[in-house]
Amino acid sequence: MKAKDYGLTKQDIIEMSDTYLLDIGYHFPIVVEEGEDVILRDADGKEYLDFYAGIAVNSVGNCNKKVVEAIREQAGQVMHTSLYPYNTPQAMLAKLVCEQTGFDRIFFQNSGSESNEAMIKMARKYGVEHFGPDHYEIVTAKKGFHGRTFGALTATGQPDTAIQKGFFPNLPGFHYAEFNNLESFEAACTDNTAAIMVEPVQAEGGVYPATEEFLKGLRKLCDERGMLLLFDEVQTGWCRCGETMAYMHYGVKPDAITMAKALGGGLPLGAVAMTEECAKALNPGSHGCTFSGNPVCCAAGYAAIGEMLDRNLAANAKEMGAYFMGQLNALPHVKEVRGLGLLVGLELDNVDAVQVKIKAMEAGLLVTTTSDRVIRMVPPLTITREHCDRAAAILREAISKA
Numbered sequence: 222m223k224a225k226d227y228g229l230t231k232q233d234i235i236e237m238s239d240t241y242l243l244d245i246g247y248h249f250p251i252v253v254e255e256g257e258d259v260i261l262r263d264a265d266g267k268e269y270l271d272f273y274a275g276i277a278v279n280s281v282g283n284c285n286k287k288v289v290e291a292i293r294e295q296a297g298q299v300m301h302t303s304l305y306p307y308n309t310p311q312a313m314l315a316k317l318v319c320e321q322t323g324f325d326r327i328f329f330q331n332s333g334s335e336s337n338e339a340m341i342k343m344a345r346k347y348g349v350e351h352f353g354p355d356h357y358e359i360v361t362a363k364k365g366f367h368g369r370t371f372g373a374l375t376a377t378g379q380p381d382t383a384i385q386k387g388f389f390p391n392l393p394g395f396h397y398a399e400f401n402n403l404e405s406f407e408a409a410c411t412d413n414t415a416a417i418m419v420e421p422v423q424a425e426g427g428v429y430p431a432t433e434e435f436l437k438g439l440r441k442l443c444d445e446r447g448m449l450l451l452f453d454e455v456q457t458g459w460c461r462c463g464e465t466m467a468y469m470h471y472g473v474k475p476d477a478i479t480m481a482k483a484l485g486g487g488l489p490l491g492a493v494a495m496t497e498e499c500a501k502a503l504n505p506g507s508h509g510c511t512f513s514g515n516p517v518c519c520a521a522g523y524a525a526i527g528e529m530l531d532r533n534l535a536a537n538a539k540e541m542g543a544y545f546m547g548q549l550n551a552l553p554h555v556k557e558v559r560g561l562g563l564l565v566g567l568e569l570d571n572v573d574a575v576q577v578k579i580k581a582m583e584a585g586l587l588v589t590t591t592s593d594r595v596i597r598m599v600p601p602l603t604i605t606r607e608h609c610d611r612a613a614a615i616l617r618e619a620i621s622k623a
């Protein structure tokens with residue numbers, strides 16, 4: 222659907238949206254009507270270099286031809302079945318994901334938050350069944366982000382932000398510790414801790430990669446105390462950080478992971494993947510979801526992962542990430558450049574990151590901010606050096622104007 226097909230202008234669409242949608246912020250003042258790899262087109266024809274990829278979703282590029290073809294074909298065969306019958310795209314994708322991630326079993330969900338809910342449910346039931354009725358506590362990291370549903374927003378260790386404020390009481394049984402601080406995690410664990418849950422790179426919290434020492438320490442702590450180690454790879458997963466999953470970069474295998482965003486190639490698809498041992502906790506009747514394994518979403522995911530593997534986009538993410546971060550380091554007013562692969566954070570010293578974002582947008586580059594000092598960039602993993610050069614040049618100009 223395009224505005225002009227309905228006799229509407231770009232401004233009409235913005236006004237309709239502002240009138241009828243909940244005002245939860247976030248809007249770029251553009252109406253994206255076309256996407257092609259690393260380029261997005263506004264309804265008024267202006268082109269943008271896409272360095273946010275629908276928040277780390279369009280990893281294989283906007284409207285990737287193989288993904289579009291898979292969606293078209295599947296939509297013409299069967300669109301939705303529910304979980305009752307088996308379906309081919311779900312089976313094919315489940316096998317592919319398990320083989321590529323090294324987990325035994327998977328359950329598909331619609332989003333990252335929902336996948337985290339499933340992982341939290343699994344950990345609680347595992348703890349209670351193995352150790353007793355009070356053994357359901359989970360320790361997560363301060364400044365982490367795990368989503369907006371109740372379990373996920375409670376797991377999100379940001380009590381003073383709009384994510385949690387006003388929605389209390391939270392889900393009981395969560396404790397928070399300092400990210401990258403093993404002693405803090407040790408101290409937060411009790412005799413009733415069932416699991417530790419972290420992101421390998423805190424993305425929404427400002428792009429902070431975990432240290433190898435920290436994740437290895439968490440693994441050891443969990444093994445010593447019979448706790449599960451859970452990684453939220455909703456943003457870091459599927460080649461974004463230079464390996465198929467970020468845990469592979471660290472050489473630390475968790476007991477379960479969640480994924481979403483890039484998994485569906487642009488359609489809403491999440492999942493929780495786990496070991497056989499963990500899977501026993503989510504036994505028949507204990508979990509479900511009407512849209513789980515939706516054939517169209519799974520067909521899109523199967524094509525998207527195929528693209529990532531065929532084109533070795535993990536290697537491109539590693540190479541382009543290093544190249545781009547090198548360029549960012551040469552920009553003025555940079556306090557720190559941090560990240561892993563193409564999950565990149567640019568922290569500025571005394572320049573307003575939101576103003577830089579706006580100036581960059583005016584010059585044709587789309588980026589996001591995680592605070593008033595940090596610009597977060599998660600472009601499609603298909604980007605080239607030329608795209609990085611252009612983005613860095615626009616940012617240099619934007620910083621000087623902000």
Ligand SMILES: Cc1ncc(COP(=O)(O)O)c(C=O)c1O
Pocket residue numbers: 276332333334335337366367368369420424425453454455456457481482
């Ligand atoms: C690490 C992480 N976990 C969970 C979520 C929530 O995913 P969703 O918005 O699909 O519910 C996000 C979203 O940004 C995320 O970055």
